[in-house]
Amino acid sequence: MNPSQTPLSTNSAQPQPSPLSQTTSGPNTLDIVNLRKVFGGRGKGGGVVAVNDVTFSIRRGEVLGLVGESGSGKSTIARLIARLYQPTSGEIRLNGEVVPHKLGGRGLRQLRRRVQMIFQDPYASLNPLHPVSYTLARPLKIHRLARGNTDPQVRVLLERVGLTPALTYAAKRPFELSGGQRQRVGIARALAAQPELILADEPTSALDVSIRLDVMNLMLDLKDQEGLSMLFITHDLAGARYMSDRVAVLYAGTLVEIGPAVQVIDQPQHPYTQLLKSAAPKPDAGLTPDHIEARGEVPDLSTLPPGCPFEPRCPYAMRECKDGLPRMYDVGGEHQARCLLHDPAIKARQAVAGYAP
Amino acid sequence: MNGVRILLRQPRSLVGAGILLVLLLMGLLAPLITPYDPNSLEFGPFMPLSAQHPLGTTAIGQDIFAQLLYGARLTLLVGAVAGLIATILSVTLGLTAAYVGGWVDEAINALINVFLVLPGLPLVIIAAAFLRGGGVWPVILVISLTGWAWGARVLRAQAMALRERDFVQAAVASGEGPGRIIFMEILPNMTSLIAANFFGAALYAVLSEAGLSFIGVGDVSLVTWGTMLYWAQAKGALLQGAWWWVAMPGLGIALLGTSFALLNFAIDQLGNPRLGWGSVKSPRRKLAPTPPAAGNALLAVRDLDVGYVTPQGTVRAVRKVSLDVAPGEFVGLAGESGCGKSTLAFAATRLLNPPGEVLGGSVSLAGHDLLSLTPEALRQVRWKEFSVVFQASMNVLNPVLKIREQVYDAMQAHGITDPARLDARARELFALVGIQIRYLDSYPHQLSGGMKQRVVIAIALALEPKLIVMDEPTTALDVVVQRQILQEIAEVRRRLQISIVFITHDLSLLVEMSDRVAIMYAGELVEQAPAHDLYAHPAHPYTQQLMKAFPPMTGPRERRSGIPGRPPSLSETLPGCPFFERCAVRMPGTCDVKPLETFTVGEAHTVACFLYDPAVSPATKELALSHALNPVIAKEVQLESVPNSALH
Known part of the structure; x- marks a missing residue:
């Protein structure tokens, strides 16, 4: 496992490429450094910055929860790591090895064995025409993990995700399965390639409430048993808290907060995370006591303000927020937040004025 | 092939x-x-x-x-x-x-x-x-x-x-x-x-x-x-x-x-x-005379049976459901996908399309027998007495018409034609749901999803209906916007004293918003209770497990479990309780053979579970509780919910 001294600089927001010294204390499963994706805008100007210089790491055996609303860029990040999209700039490292910017043929296939995805909608992510056995045997064959008959391995995969009797399930087509069972097939497909990293893109949000926890539990068990590392993407803070060791919060393509799951969600330090938390349903309180304070909605990514992207909606917005993207400030432990409220100078000024968030 | x-x-x-x-x-x-x-x-x-x-x-x-x-x-x-x-x-x-x-x-x-x-x-x-x-x-x-x-x-x-x-x-x-x-x-x-x-x-x-x-x-x-x-x-x-x-x-x-x-x-x-559908005619149901609405209910659904007629047989999506909504009441209707909650709403508002069909029962709203109204009479009642807001209803806005015309539309259809009055009402409505007046002259594509959903709610309010049925109105929206809109809805309801039937799969949201919550499972209404009562003392094993089925926002991180199994197919005829297969405290010989009944367990709190049936012997119940598949649930049922009178 990773020693606790893992330099936090992996999470720093320095716009220039980070020094190579970061990975000296044993490689993380994944490092992404200043990852950036701009959609469109070939030719003159424009383009939508979907992922804006995002930097974070996933340690071995760790689940990193990636939280954000639609349009925050969270799914784009997963698709950049899986190379379904080509990054515009930045660096992705798997176990310390840099994934080359140009990848083709064997290199790409190798990457896709090491990194597997679980998709959001199990009704869309399985080809309706193929039986389960085909779907699960393909990764084994593509990556030459099975010699000849794949049936025994398919059976083991199905048993690992709790679909027993495996023989019955192997012969079924997607329309014969419930949503939860389909998602288990999706998880089995991801496991088939024996990946080092699993990218789970909202794997439970299309499922019914009563089966969500079982799918999450399955992923947690698999992580424990196989020492998998996982990026767990969700818009649900409670789900992220349940699943993750650490949580990263994304707003309009920018990483705004990262830290240990319980810390980030119990004591959010960025106003946006606080807003997200206050918006979650609380069955034991009425609506009124927690009237949320936020102006407007998630901005159009093509017209982002120059400074902090949350500034137009932020109840604590200050003049300085417009000056430029704030850096990540350490707020205790491994917890960091991209907000000027944590800038020592501004903190001091506010203490004098008797104002605190 | x-x-x-x-x-x-x-x-x-x-x-x-x-x-x-x-x-x-x-x-x-x-x-x-x-x-x-x-x-x-x-x-x-x-x-x-x-x-x-x-x-x-x-x-x-x-x-x-x-x-x-x-x-x-x-x-x-x-x-x-x-x-x-x-x-x-x-x-x-x-x-x-x-x-x-x-x-x-x-x-x-x-x-x-x-x-x-x-x-x-x-x-x-x-x-x-x-x-x-x-x-x-x-x-x-x-x-x-x-x-x-x-x-x-x-x-x-x-x-x-x-x-x-x-x-x-x-x-x-x-x-x-x-x-x-x-x-x-x-x-x-x-x-x-x-x-x-x-x-x-x-x-x-x-x-x-x-x-x-x-x-x-x-x-x-x-x-x-x-x-x-x-x-x-x-x-x-x-x-x-x-x-x-x-x-x-x-x-x-x-x-x-x-x-x-x-x-x-x-x-x-x-x-x-889909090319083949459309011409299917649903045969007219023989209408039972409407029983008078109980008490002062605004909407009274009685023994409503709704099915989907397919070549493979009839899928009974709603099974003898009765539900009352009092004037000014916020009733939450919760359940998993496919439990019949949306079908119930569609059928009760006469919006069901073939192959869906009302097979029996009655719906009365403010004295109108909704299921037997002629299309013209229905048009008169619709929007004036009740309106509906659906999940993707921001897509109902016509992209080539200005918002203003679409807000006017329902009012004009009901005889309001004076431009000054229309304008005044539109402004009033926009203020009510928290949209700036200038958006009246925008086109739908200029508005965000949340804004569009607000416009749709404003349109639903246009004629001051007594009831609005909302089917997952915020599910497609982001959490923050969802919360803002829910606040507007709660605010509007308080101010106008209208009734709302709010349908969602998100039980924690409902408990927070509703006066009363009704839980559906496999076409049956399994529990009904005042929201705080349901939260504090859920009686049905399904409700209890559902309450535990989402991760908590606070407290220690501990492992929780969902509900194993899946609901029965709605094309089956079930002799007993539809939850039997998944229930941790089931009583074989009782729950799977007796026709489902509803019992009263508290003030305005009813539950369709034989654990509360005085006719079932206490020994059978205790046996079920002690043999429970899930000890946590069993303990809870025993400690919190089963009234002593039912056990002894």
Whole structure:
């Protein structure tokens, strides 16, 4: 496992490429450094910055929860790591090895064995025409993990995700399965390639409430048993808290907060995370006591303000927020937040004025 | 294959295939049917119909019946081969464009468009004139080359849509190469479209061949139905009274065309099952006299039975559900997908479409018997007495009309026409749901999803209805926007004193918002209680497990479990409790055999669970609780919920 001294600089927001010294204390499963994706805008100007210089790491055996609303860029990040999209700039490292910017043929296939995805909608992510056995045997064959008959391995995969009797399930087509069972097939497909990293893109949000926890539990068990590392993407803070060791919060393509799951969600330090938390349903309180304070909605990514992207909606917005993207400030432990409220100078000024968030 | 079996059950495809088979046999068995050679000139000209020459002879003494039979061969050959070549071209170019994308796509797309704008028939005529006299192959070639573009465009669009589908992305992400992605993932999902495309192209080929031959630019020395028409015209068949010389090949072409068109349509329908619906008439239900609404309920649903009538049988989606909504009350309706909550809402508001059908029960709203109202009377009541807001209802806004006109619409339909009054009301409504007045003059695309949903809620409020039914109105929105809109809804309700029926799968949200919560499971209403009561003392084992089924926001991180299993199929008839299979505290011999009953366990708190049935012996209940599959749940049922009186 990773020693606790893992330099936090992996999470720093320095716009220039980070020094190579970061990975000296044993490689993380994944490092992404200043990852950036701009959609469109070939030719003159424009383009939508979907992922804006995002930097974070996933340690071995760790689940990193990636939280954000639609349009925050969270799914784009997963698709950049899986190379379904080509990054515009930045660096992705798997176990310390840099994934080359140009990848083709064997290199790409190798990457896709090491990194597997679980998709959001199990009704869309399985080809309706193929039986389960085909779907699960393909990764084994593509990556030459099975010699000849794949049936025994398919059976083991199905048993690992709790679909027993495996023989019955192997012969079924997607329309014969419930949503939860389909998602288990999706998880089995991801496991088939024996990946080092699993990218789970909202794997439970299309499922019914009563089966969500079982799918999450399955992923947690698999992580424990196989020492998998996982990026767990969700818009649900409670789900992220349940699943993750650490949580990263994304707003309009920018990483705004990262830290240990319980810390980030119990004591959010960025106003946006606080807003997200206050918006979650609380069955034991009425609506009124927690009237949320936020102006407007998630901005159009093509017209982002120059400074902090949350500034137009932020109840604590200050003049300085417009000056430029704030850096990540350490707020205790491994917890960091991209907000000027944590800038020592501004903190001091506010203490004098008797104002605190 | 499944599709073939479905095709064989359709009259359209059967007739089409039948005609094609007859024509095919005519061509293949021609030497057995007629002793004559179609080209021999051994008979006299213009012989009348006789037993020897069923269709007479031509101007130069050929047997027309023989020509008709042999002509089927070449006509079918042209149709089949040109259809095949055109389809192969369409598939190859369409798929390549869609899969490769980029400049390849642009180039192919440009080519397709060029071929589409070229006037087809003149091009065929010119091309055929150059290749004239070379037999049937030049004709086939020319027709194929002019007939592929339409299909390529359709297939390209379909393949592009498929390429973006998650299962293709999943195949890419698992390392699958382009060949297998095209041939194993994308192509099989386009089979019906490609088959339909083939018959469409074949139809075009047959008609083009006939047209070309008729005007004499084909090879007129061949015997096809087209050249028969050419010679009949050239030799003045009609002047000689030999109308059958023209009519029979014409009929042949028409029949072949019909057969291809029928097959094309039937296969197309296989890919778009919705094409076949729409004309299903739901038989009128015999209406029971409406019982008077209990107490002062605004909406009273009594023993409502709703089903979906399918060829495989009736799916009973809502089973004898009764629900009251008091004036000003906020009632939450929760359950998993497929539990019947939306069907209940649709049926109760008379919005159910075939194959859905109300099978029994009654719905009364403010004194109106909703299920027996005539369409005109329903129109009067709708929006004035009640309105509805649906999950994707931001999509109900018409993109080409200004918001203002759409807000006015419902009011104008109910007789408010004074512009000043309309404007004043629109402003009032916008203020109510928290939208700036200036958005009244915007178009829907200028508004965000949350804003659009607010507009829809404003429209639902326009005529001050007494009740609004909201079916997952915020599910498609982001959490923060969802919360803002829920706050507006709560605020509006307090101010206007309207009733709301709010449907969602998110129980924690409902408990927070509602006065009363009703839980549905597999078409049955299993528990009803005041929200705080339901939260503090859920009585039904399903509710209890549902309450624990989402991760908490606070407190220690501990493992929780969902509810194993899945709901029973709604097409089944269940003798007992529908939750039996998944229940941790089930009582075999009771729950799975007794018809479901509802028991009162507290003030306005009812539950459909035999643990609360005084007629079931305490010993049976204790046995179930002690044998519980899930000790945590069992403990809870024992400690919190089962009233002592029921246990002892």
